[in-house]
Amino acid sequence: xxxxxxxxxxxxxxxxxxxxxxxxxxxxxxxxxxxxxxxxxxxxxxxxxxxxxxxxxxxxxxxxxxxxxxxxxxxxxxxxxxxxxxxxxxxxxxxxxxxxxxxxxxxxxxxxxxxxxxxxxxxxxxxxxxxxxxxxxxxxxxxxxxxxxxxxxxxxxxxxxxxxxxxxxxxxxxxxxxxxxxxxxxxxxxxxxxxxxxxxxxxxxxxxxxxxxxxxxxxxxxxxxxxxxxxxxxxxxxxxxxxxxxxxxxxxxxxxxxxxxxxxxxxxxxxxxxxxxxxxxxxxxxxxxxxxxxxxxxxxxxxxxxxxxxxxxxxxxxxxxxxxxxxxxxxxxxxxxxxxxxxxxxxxxxxxxxxxxxxxxxxxxxxxxxxxxxxxxxxxxxxxxxxxxxxxxxxxxxxxxxxxxxxxxxxxxxxxxxxxxxxxxxxxxxxxxxxxxxxxxxxxxxxxxxxxxxxxxxxxxxxxxxxxxxxxxxxxxxxxx
Amino acid sequence: xxxxxxxxxxxxxxxxxxxxxxxxxxxxxxxxxxxxxxxxxxxxxxxxxxxxxxxxxxxxxxxxxxxxxxxxxxxxxxxxxxxxxxxxxxxxxxxxxxxxxxxxxxxxxxxxxxxxxxxxxxxxxxxxxxxxxxxxxxxxxxxxxxxxxxxxxxxxxxxxxxxxxxxxxxxxxxxxxxxxxxxxxxxxxxxxxxxxxxxxxxxxxxxxxxxxxxxxxxxxxxxxxxxxxxxxxxxxxxxxxxxxxxxxxx
Numbered sequence: 001x002x003x004x005x006x007x008x009x010x011x012x013x014x015x016x017x018x019x020x021x022x023x024x025x026x027x028x029x030x031x032x033x034x035x036x037x038x039x040x041x042x043x044x045x046x047x048x049x050x051x052x053x054x055x056x057x058x059x060x061x062x063x064x065x066x067x068x069x070x071x072x073x074x075x076x077x078x079x080x081x082x083x084x085x086x087x088x089x090x091x092x093x094x095x096x097x098x099x100x101x102x103x104x105x106x107x108x109x110x111x112x113x114x115x116x117x118x119x120x121x122x123x124x125x126x127x128x129x130x131x132x133x134x135x136x137x138x139x140x141x142x143x144x145x146x147x148x149x150x151x152x153x154x155x156x157x158x159x160x161x162x163x164x165x166x167x168x169x170x171x172x173x174x175x176x177x178x179x180x181x182x183x184x185x186x187x188x189x190x191x192x193x194x195x196x197x198x199x200x201x202x203x204x205x206x207x208x209x210x211x212x213x214x215x216x217x218x219x220x221x222x223x224x225x226x227x228x229x230x231x232x233x234x235x236x237x238x239x240x241x242x243x244x245x246x247x248x249x250x251x252x253x254x255x256x257x258x259x260x261x262x263x264x265x266x267x268x269x270x271x272x273x274x275x276x277x278x279x280x281x282x283x284x285x286x287x288x289x290x291x292x293x294x295x296x297x298x299x300x301x302x303x304x305x306x307x308x309x310x311x312x313x314x315x316x317x318x319x320x321x322x323x324x325x326x327x328x329x330x331x332x333x334x335x336x337x338x339x340x341x342x343x344x345x346x347x348x349x350x351x352x353x354x355x356x357x358x359x360x361x362x363x364x365x366x367x368x369x370x371x372x373x374x375x376x377x378x379x380x381x382x383x384x385x386x387x388x389x390x391x392x393x394x395x396x397x398x399x400x401x402x403x404x405x406x407x408x409x410x411x412x413x414x415x416x417x418x419x420x421x422x423x424x425x426x427x428x429x430x431x432x433x434x435x436x437x438x439x440x441x442x443x444x445x446x447x448x449x450x451x452x453x454x455x456x457x458x459x460x461x462x463x464x465x466x467x468x469x470x471x472x473x474x475x476x477x478x479x480x481x
Numbered sequence: 482x483x484x485x486x487x488x489x490x491x492x493x494x495x496x497x498x499x500x501x502x503x504x505x506x507x508x509x510x511x512x513x514x515x516x517x518x519x520x521x522x523x524x525x526x527x528x529x530x531x532x533x534x535x536x537x538x539x540x541x542x543x544x545x546x547x548x549x550x551x552x553x554x555x556x557x558x559x560x561x562x563x564x565x566x567x568x569x570x571x572x573x574x575x576x577x578x579x580x581x582x583x584x585x586x587x588x589x590x591x592x593x594x595x596x597x598x599x600x601x602x603x604x605x606x607x608x609x610x611x612x613x614x615x616x617x618x619x620x621x622x623x624x625x626x627x628x629x630x631x632x633x634x635x636x637x638x639x640x641x642x643x644x645x646x647x648x649x650x651x652x653x654x655x656x657x658x659x660x661x662x663x664x665x666x667x668x669x670x671x672x673x674x675x676x677x678x679x680x681x682x683x684x685x686x687x688x689x690x691x692x693x694x695x696x697x698x699x700x701x702x703x704x705x706x707x708x709x710x711x712x713x714x715x716x717x718x719x720x721x722x723x724x725x726x727x728x729x730x731x
Contacts, residue, residue: 428533433569433623435553436529436562437583437639438590447582451573451622 029086035059038186041086045155045189048162054175058185061176068179071313071342072371072403078249078284085187085220144202149233150195151206154222157193164195168226172255172290172319180251180286180313184220188253191222196231196262205461207236221252227262229295234265236464248273250309251286260295260322265303267460269468272308274475277366279338282310289316293325293351301328302345303459305468307475310339315373317346320354320382327356332453332468334475335368335400344374344391344405349382349415358389361453364400365476371403376419380411387416393423394452396445396476446473482507482678483528483647488539490520490527497523499703501539505647508675512689512714513682515700516722521682522566524700525651528680529563530556543647558590560646564636564653571623576635579623580605584642608641612668629656637668644672649680654688666691686718701725 029040038059042052067075144151150161157165175185196202227233237254250272256264266289275282285308291300302316318327329345347356356376364370376387393402404421426448434444450457450469457465483505490498497520505511515521527534528541530553541548548556571579584604585595596604609616612634624632633653640648650669654662669679669692681692689697689711697713698705706729707713717724 427569429569430571432529432531432553433565433571434579434583436557436565437579437643438554438557438586439582440552440554440586443582443586447574447579448571451571454573 028084031084032081033059033083033085033187037085041187041189044086045158047155047158048166050162050166051158054170055186058175058182059187062179062182062186065176065179065182068313071373072369072405073311073313073340073342075284075311080183083249086189143204147200147203148197149200149202150193152193154188154191154193154224157224161193161195164226165193165224168224168255168257170255171257172292173253173288177290178288181253181288184222184251184253184288188220188222191224191252193223194225194233194235196227196233198228199230200228201231202233205234205236207238219248219250219252221250223252223254225254225256225264225266227256227258227264227298229260229262231259232263234267234461236267236269236461238269238271238464238467248283249286250283252288254287254289254316256291256300258291258293258295258298258300258325261297262295263299263301264291265301266291266316267464268302268304268306269460269464269471270304270306270308270312271471271475273310274308274339275310275337277337279310279367282339283308284311285309285314286311287314289314290319290346291317291327292319293322293327293354295325296322296351297324297326298322299326299328301326301330301459303328303330303456304332304343305453305457305460305471306331306333306341306343307471309341312339312341312343314343315346317348318356319348319350320356320385321350322354323351324353325351326354329356329358329360329374330456330459331359332361332363332456332472333370333372334363334449334472335365335370336475337366337368339366339368341369342371342373344372346375347377347387348375349378349385349387352381352383352385354382354385356385356387358387358391359456360389360391361456362391362393362402363396363449363452363472363476364393364402365396367399369401369403371405373405373407375407375409376417377407377409378411378415378417383412383414385412385415387418389417389419391419391421392452393421394449395423395425442473445476449473449476482544484542486540488524488527488541489537490523491535491537492523492533496537497534497703498527501700501703501705503698503705505678505680507646507678508673509696510673510679510681510692510694512692512694512697512711513680513700514684514686514697514714514717516726517684519700520703521684521700522651525563525566525649525680525682528556528561528647528649529553554586555590557643558587562640562643562645562648564633564640564648564650566651566653566655568624568627568632568636570625572625574623576619576621576623577602577605580619580639580642583639587643604642608638611641611671612638613664614638630658630661633657633665634661634668637665641668641672646676647678647680648672649682651682652684653681654683654685662688663691686714689714699725701729 038055042055173181176182194206225235258264272283293300300318306312316329320327327347333341333343335341344360345358358374360372362370362372372391378385391404395402402423406419408417410417430448431441431444449472457468460468485501485503488498488501513521523534581601588595614634627635653665694711697709697711699707
């Protein structure tokens, strides 16, 4: 197994593996945020008029809002005026073939292990690569177009399908939903848009790799996925970022709309720079992800493997509006060193006979804090609804923390809500058992952790699952002692 | 192969082994018997390198090298195998993945090419027949949902896969019915060669009907108080441990 070798090699490197910076000329606007900046972004993006109203509305609401302080997180003060809100690689126009792409950019992808060249050949993965906010390259577009599937950058969607975007945009996450969603709505630069027409089963996993590249640039990605009646799509999101000393802010918004009998699977592997061993640097990740099961018998499932970021604030949620609709949340969140994560899900049952399932596996090491926060809310009209929640925490040492904050509100008598929770410490006897079979402690911890998280990892598409397993192991190097 | 000189071991400040001397040559089978609490399992665990056990004095050489210099995983890779008294469960980790990693760690250590998934599965099927283990068990998580007997068989199955030079069976017979006991003993005997040695730690004589030892040592109160051939086991069975206790408390 050459793969095992590679893992061992990676384990011996104590620094963040993806900590490199690509030297590509970048078009950055001056730091600071005001109405003029919002307008500049709108102009640079050459967006339709309704977007200016949307952005300004969001900005004005955001100005009156405060950073949420209810999470179990210590958030250092963030100076929103010291951030530049737009950065785009100075490479235009877009390329017809991959040969035309800046070789240095290709090199970056190679370091990330996602060479575009190979991506094309990889079994059915279309990649819309987002490098610093502007889409650089979109593959497989033609194949998807045949089925009537739209999968493009958000900018392109606004140019080519403005009415479709306008119809669904801000439906799952309203502009003033929360502080970070409002900020995103005002200044987001790009992201992905996906529309699956009626009755179409998307033949491949749709995948977007996000990458933060320009220094001191907040990242505000926007994703909108719409699945029309009887359609199906599996969407993958994976991220890495270069090493930095100053903190980088990330506030993405993802919206999903599922119509009658549509199913959307959204999988994330998040591996942003978590800061060094002393808690210096690292990404601040404040994400709003929400799906609306608008149609009857629709289904939305969120699966996430979170290993990165200094601060994670993220609650992928489902609003179960349609009768018989189903929401799922499967999560593995790893925190090491000084990382802080407050993550979980919200399941809002509105339609009758709606079902939801939450499986959360927290793994804490170092001096980190790992919290599960979840809301299960069953409205009076959501008769015969069901929820099952399982929240497990695994501690790797005595200096880390695991916390669980479940909120349950049940508004009718015919619904059933179950909540299970466990907390355990990794077993010395399990590690010794592995040692005695010739497996060193680092590998043993990786094996045990992957076993613990297996239920969630199994929900990931195959190629992602392999990546996620390696990540879990690498993230926890040297953490048992 | 293995030389233990004047070994003293403490666990949480309490002295368990009090001056053990033992010499094991290639091809030999040594049985270590003794009443509960005499230190049998401690000896087995010290050999495997479990670090809760603190060696306060003495030395152990394995193939001429200082055993205490080696990590538990290196001891394993160099041929020391411990069949656990209580094999631990590792939820979510399929047996087959666990064993493939283990086998390949051994092979890497010996400078051999790692086995592909196909090669490993073939090897696994061969070895499984040896201990009559149900093939479905390898798809389960490590020791999870295994009966007591299956766990012990699974230990011997792993031994067959890893082909140790020095196998230590820590009360492998406890909790086994007679059929399982025979199967386990059959596996151990099949793996025996003039180059390999076995330490059988047991409470009862019955396992020694099937795995015939060259030497029987009686461990009592942290010391080896009696060493003889296999006949000692029968004598012990007949007279009981009180015989040893009385003799040593005179």
